[in-house]
Amino acid sequence: MTTAEMTREAAVAEVTTGKLVIDGLRKVYEGAQSALPAVDSFSLTIEAGEFITLLGPSGCGKTTTLRMIAGFEHPNEGSIKLDGEDMIALSPDRRPMAMVFQGYALFPHMTVRDNVAYGLRIKKLSKAQIAEDVDYTLESMDLAHLANRSPNQLSGGQQQRVALARAMVMRPKVLLFDEPLSNLDAKLRVQMRAEILRLQRQLGITSIYVTHDQDEAMMLSDRIVVMRNGHIEQVAKPSTIYLKPASSFVADFIGRANFLPASVLTARGSKALVRCLAREFEVDAHPDALSASVQLLLVRPEAMNVSATTSTTVEGDTGRILSAVFYGPVVEYEVETDAGNLVVEVAAPDVEAILSAGDFVQIQFDASKTWLLPAEGR
Amino acid sequence: MTLIAEVESLRAEIPPVKAPQLKKRKLDRVTRLILIAIVLIIAALVLWPLYSILREGFSAQGLEVLGSLSSPTTLRIIGNTLLLGAVVGAGGTLVGFIMAYAQARVQFRGKRLLHLIALLPIVSPPFAVATAFITLFSRNGIISSGVFGLTPNVYGLPGLSFVLMFSFFPVAYMNMLGMLRNLDPSLDEASASLGATRFKTFWRVTVPMLLPGFAASFLLLFVEAIADLANPLVLGGNFTVLSTRAYMAINGEFNVPGASAYAIMLLVPALLVFLVQRYWVSRTNVTTVTGKPAGRVSLITSPLARIPILTFVGLVITTIVLIYGTVAVGGFVSYLGVDNTFTLANYQYILGGIGSDAILTTTLLAVVATPIAAVIGMTVSWLVVRKLTKGSGAMDFLAMLGLAVPGTVLGIGYAVAYNKAWIVGDYMLFPALAGGAAILGGTVGIVMVFVTRSLPTSVRSGVAAIQQISPAIDEAATSLGANSVTTFRTITLPLIRAALLTGLTYAFARSMTTLSPIIFITTPQTKIMTSQILGSVESGKFGIAFAYCSVLIILVMSVIGLISFLTSDKFYRIASAWRWRETIQQPKGR
Numbered sequence: 027m028t029t030a031e032m033t034r035e036a037a038v039a040e041v042t043t044g045k046l047v048i049d050g051l052r053k054v055y056e057g058a059q060s061a062l063p064a065v066d067s068f069s070l071t072i073e074a075g076e077f078i079t080l081l082g083p084s085g086c087g088k089t090t091t092l093r094m095i096a097g098f099e100h101p102n103e104g105s106i107k108l109d110g111e112d113m114i115a116l117s118p119d120r121r122p123m124a125m126v127f128q129g130y131a132l133f134p135h136m137t138v139r140d141n142v143a144y145g146l147r148i149k150k151l152s153k154a155q156i157a158e159d160v161d162y163t164l165e166s167m168d169l170a171h172l173a174n175r176s177p178n179q180l181s182g183g184q185q186q187r188v189a190l191a192r193a194m195v196m197r198p199k200v201l202l203f204d205e206p207l208s209n210l211d212a213k214l215r216v217q218m219r220a221e222i223l224r225l226q227r228q229l230g231i232t233s234i235y236v237t238h239d240q241d242e243a244m245m246l247s248d249r250i251v252v253m254r255n256g257h258i259e260q261v262a263k264p265s266t267i268y269l270k271p272a273s274s275f276v277a278d279f280i281g282r283a284n285f286l287p288a289s290v291l292t293a294r295g296s297k298a299l300v301r302c303l304a305r306e307f308e309v310d311a312h313p314d315a316l317s318a319s320v321q322l323l324l325v326r327p328e329a330m331n332v333s334a335t336t337s338t339t340v341e342g343d344t345g346r347i348l349s350a351v352f353y354g355p356v357v358e359y360e361v362e363t364d365a366g367n368l369v370v371e372v373a374a375p376d377v378e379a380i381l382s383a384g385d386f387v388q389i390q391f392d393a394s395k396t397w398l399l400p401a402e403g404r
Numbered sequence: 405m406t407l408i409a410e411v412e413s414l415r416a417e418i419p420p421v422k423a424p425q426l427k428k429r430k431l432d433r434v435t436r437l438i439l440i441a442i443v444l445i446i447a448a449l450v451l452w453p454l455y456s457i458l459r460e461g462f463s464a465q466g467l468e469v470l471g472s473l474s475s476p477t478t479l480r481i482i483g484n485t486l487l488l489g490a491v492v493g494a495g496g497t498l499v500g501f502i503m504a505y506a507q508a509r510v511q512f513r514g515k516r517l518l519h520l521i522a523l524l525p526i527v528s529p530p531f532a533v534a535t536a537f538i539t540l541f542s543r544n545g546i547i548s549s550g551v552f553g554l555t556p557n558v559y560g561l562p563g564l565s566f567v568l569m570f571s572f573f574p575v576a577y578m579n580m581l582g583m584l585r586n587l588d589p590s591l592d593e594a595s596a597s598l599g600a601t602r603f604k605t606f607w608r609v610t611v612p613m614l615l616p617g618f619a620a621s622f623l624l625l626f627v628e629a630i631a632d633l634a635n636p637l638v639l640g641g642n643f644t645v646l647s648t649r650a651y652m653a654i655n656g657e658f659n660v661p662g663a664s665a666y667a668i669m670l671l672v673p674a675l676l677v678f679l680v681q682r683y684w685v686s687r688t689n690v691t692t693v694t695g696k697p698a699g700r701v702s703l704i705t706s707p708l709a710r711i712p713i714l715t716f717v718g719l720v721i722t723t724i725v726l727i728y729g730t731v732a733v734g735g736f737v738s739y740l741g742v743d744n745t746f747t748l749a750n751y752q753y754i755l756g757g758i759g760s761d762a763i764l765t766t767t768l769l770a771v772v773a774t775p776i777a778a779v780i781g782m783t784v785s786w787l788v789v790r791k792l793t794k795g796s797g798a799m800d801f802l803a804m805l806g807l808a809v810p811g812t813v814l815g816i817g818y819a820v821a822y823n824k825a826w827i828v829g830d831y832m833l834f835p836a837l838a839g840g841a842a843i844l845g846g847t848v849g850i851v852m853v854f855v856t857r858s859l860p861t862s863v864r865s866g867v868a869a870i871q872q873i874s875p876a877i878d879e880a881a882t883s884l885g886a887n888s889v890t891t892f893r894t895i896t897l898p899l900i901r902a903a904l905l906t907g908l909t910y911a912f913a914r915s916m917t918t919l920s921p922i923i924f925i926t927t928p929q930t931k932i933m934t935s936q937i938l939g940s941v942e943s944g945k946f947g948i949a950f951a952y953c954s955v956l957i958i959l960v961m962s963v964i965g966l967i968s969f970l971t972s973d974k975f976y977r978i979a980s981a982w983r984w985r986e987t988i989q990q991p992k993g994r
Contacts, residue, residue, distance in 0.1 A: 098879055117432065118882045119890075125883040131876035135898045144894075145884030189880075196884060 044232030051104035082253035124193035132177040304342030311398035318400030327371035329395035332387040453817025466661035492629035500576025511703035530634035536730035559641025576621035631810030633920035678808035734950030750951035762931035770915035773854030781862025811920030845929030858911030865907030869900035
């Protein structure tokens with residue numbers, strides 16, 4: 027192991043730099059159609075080495091937030107501090123961050139090697155140092171054999187790896203990703219996802235990743251920031267986001283959701299006894315749910331099940347199948363009920379036992395996997 | 405200091421109570437300095453001469469001419485000018501369109517050759533066509549009288565518009581060809597699949613789609629025609645237009661304010677058309693550029709369409725070949741059509757003494773002006789596309805003025821603005837830049853004119869090239885630590901190099917062949933080829949004019965050839981192989 031490699035190993039061990047504190051970020055585009063800010067009161071503390079995903083529908087302000095962190099947009103209000111140092115005052119080229127772009131943004135007039143070396147040359151490192159860093163990075167990303175190719179001779183996946191290498195080689199304190207995988211096909215996307223995660227964990231660089239792909243967010247993130255209309259809707263671990271979403275918006279955006287109207291009978295701490303589909307259950311409740319006038323019970327499709335019944339009316343926990351689609355690992359039913367149409371996913375189905383449209387069914391679900399939410403004006 | 409100014413300055417010193425809001429996009433200091441420099445340069449190149457013309461034109465003496473606007477003489481001159489513009493605009497657009505349509509849509513062999521011949525008039529000096537035309541078609545013309553026994557009078561509107569049409573149709577041809585190639589062939593296919601014949605498709609789909617192109621070409625040729633000075637001088641006869649009238653005012657009547665007044669009359673329609681065209685192009689660019697065409701054009705093979713189109717194309721091409729054949733041969737005989745004995749005297753004259761002087765000086769000044777225009781042009785395009793948000797339209801407009809203003813107007817403007825030194829009290833702040841008394845024999849003024857005329861081409865190619873570079877590429881460089889100047893130097897400039905060189909080629913060709921602005925500021929010390937050619941034509945020395953034209957065409961073509969080789973893929977491969985060799989020699993590891 028060379029000394030350079032040893033220092034790299036050491037860098038993995040202690041992740042001490044790259045703590046980002048964002049406070050009250052606000053951005054209003056001048057001359058925009060709506061007077062609403064693109065981003066408003068965005069506050070977030072990102073720990074050193076953490077992998078954060080900004081997730082949300084298009085227009086929610088996630089890219090604007092990322093570009094403000096990078097310095098390409100200037101916030102109207104708010105502060106961004108990296109390890110205590112104010113970033114707003116610094117122009118983007120002086121911020122110790124590197125960005126990976128959606129369209130890769132490789133320099134078409136340079137070879138792969140020159141692309142990767144670009145930032146180091148700007149930094150005016152010695153030739154030997156540049157050659158060493160570039161070689162190491164190319165090697166570790168399996169790009170060494172492409173070093174002298176020009177970007178337009180590479181496949182999409184290879185181009186993406188070069189873009190990643192070009193940012194990684196800078197050893198930035200913060201890596202910024204702007205939907206980097208959205209131009210790749212599905213299979214490659216999964217591969218690259220794993221590669222990004224591996225590298226990020228290995229280098230321990232604080233990372234902020236913008237995406238609208240929830241699978242990507244679930245797999246990569248230490249914490250997910252769900253955004254909507256310029257605001258943070260929820261910041262939490264992927265499992266919390268999925269199982270205990272802060273709002274019906276988050277519940278609907280991440281995964282698929284059934285919202286059942288439920289009436290609270292009694293409340294005890296964070297639990298509530300509710301009546302739903304003509305039955306009574308004890309469920310976990312969102313802190314705001316109990317004080318709200320109307321509540322919804324979130325039940326994920328995979329937490330539900332259906333079984334054939336002799337009943338022939340749609341009422342209470344009895345419903346009628348509208349459609350049944352066999353996907354292989356699951357069969358998906360759309361079921362008509364009193365509480366609206368529900369989606370039910372049955373895993374590892376027995377092909378012989380798949381119900382068909384028109385069949386009447388009894389609906390069951392596991393109360394421990396539900397979550398009571400306050401109803402929004404949705 | 406007035407009271408108001410004092411209050412204002414006080415107010416400026418009071419610190420704002422509330423913390424200032426962060427600006428949306430602050431230009432960094434270097435960029436701001438560059439911006440100021442560019443604005444000053446453009447002001448010197450175009451705005452000051454324009455202002456000087458207005459000042460002279462609206463002086464007492466100038467107002468006399470402007471006041472005669474309603475007199476029959478002036479009205480006739482204005483009418484002549486507009487008529488000429490309309491005829492040349494319509495005719496040139498039609499010829500250009502048919503040539504482009506044949507090139508893009510009709511099946512025949514020799515398309516490359518057609519293309520090259522059609523572009524010949526672009527790289528040739530303004531007199532080549534006019535002089536050859538006189539030799540071929542005038543009263544004693546080789547063809548008119550020699551072949552057909554006719555003695556037509558070619559001086560006046562018909563001959564003039566014919567010559568101008570042949571000089572300028574390549575512009576329309578290039579425009580239309582670009583548009584035809586951008587038309588999505590699937591539109592034709594859709595029309596055909598809905599049951600339309602090819603002819604119907606042509607009338608109902610192709611032509612309507614090209615309407616903006618027709619309009620743009622017409623306007624472009626209109627302005628070129630009304631701005632032209634060289635051809636009306638040689639061929640106008642009694643048909644006086646504004647440019648020749650202004651020329652006479654200066655050269656015959658020594659009436660500078662009067663000339664300025666005529667220049668203003670010429671400037672108004674030219675600027676109007678320029679503005680209309682800008683507006684039009686900005687409104688229609690969505691329909692003209694449809695992105696990557698899908699499918700393939702099926703070429704016309706039906707003889708019903710091919711025969712008339714190709715006959716027309718053949719006639720045009722034959723005329724061009726005849727004209728340039730006349731230029732080539734005319735240089736080697738004493739007086740083509742009159743005394744056809746072979747002689748080298750013409751070339752001896754222009755390659756030795758005065759002639760070689762003019763050739764050297766012109767080439768040298770054009771070579772100096774071209775890179776200056778390129779650097780300013782690329783900087784302007786960078787500011788327009790990447791840096792300016794509000795003022796970008798205004799900046800682009802300023803840079804384009806160099807072509808929007810007719811050459812005659814620009815020339816008179818330079819003559820007025822830079823003929824005298826700028827003296828305040830006893831101090832000379834600025835020496836005279838143009839005219840006989842100017843420093844360096846007036847070459848500074850000439851280079852400035854070349855730069856002004858070349859700038860728009862340079863800006864256009866620069867803007868187009870920079871717009872094709874995704875802003876993310878710039879941001880990637882910034883994100884890797886490059887500041888805006890470094891980004892421009894290491895990313896933008898290399899990426900637009902090809903476009904830059906192409907822009908340079910046209911700029912160089914334009915400088916070498918321009919006459920109308922130059923003629924007003926040439927000096928006895930500084931001889932420019934085009935004005936030498938004018939002299940030869942006016943004194944009837946056609947042989948010398950032909951020899952000059954040939955040399956000029958060869959010079960321009962060689963530069964174009966050289967540059968297109970430098971930007972070709974072949975050269976790129978050689979160059980990158982060379983670079984690659986260096987790269988693998990780089991130290992690997994320690």
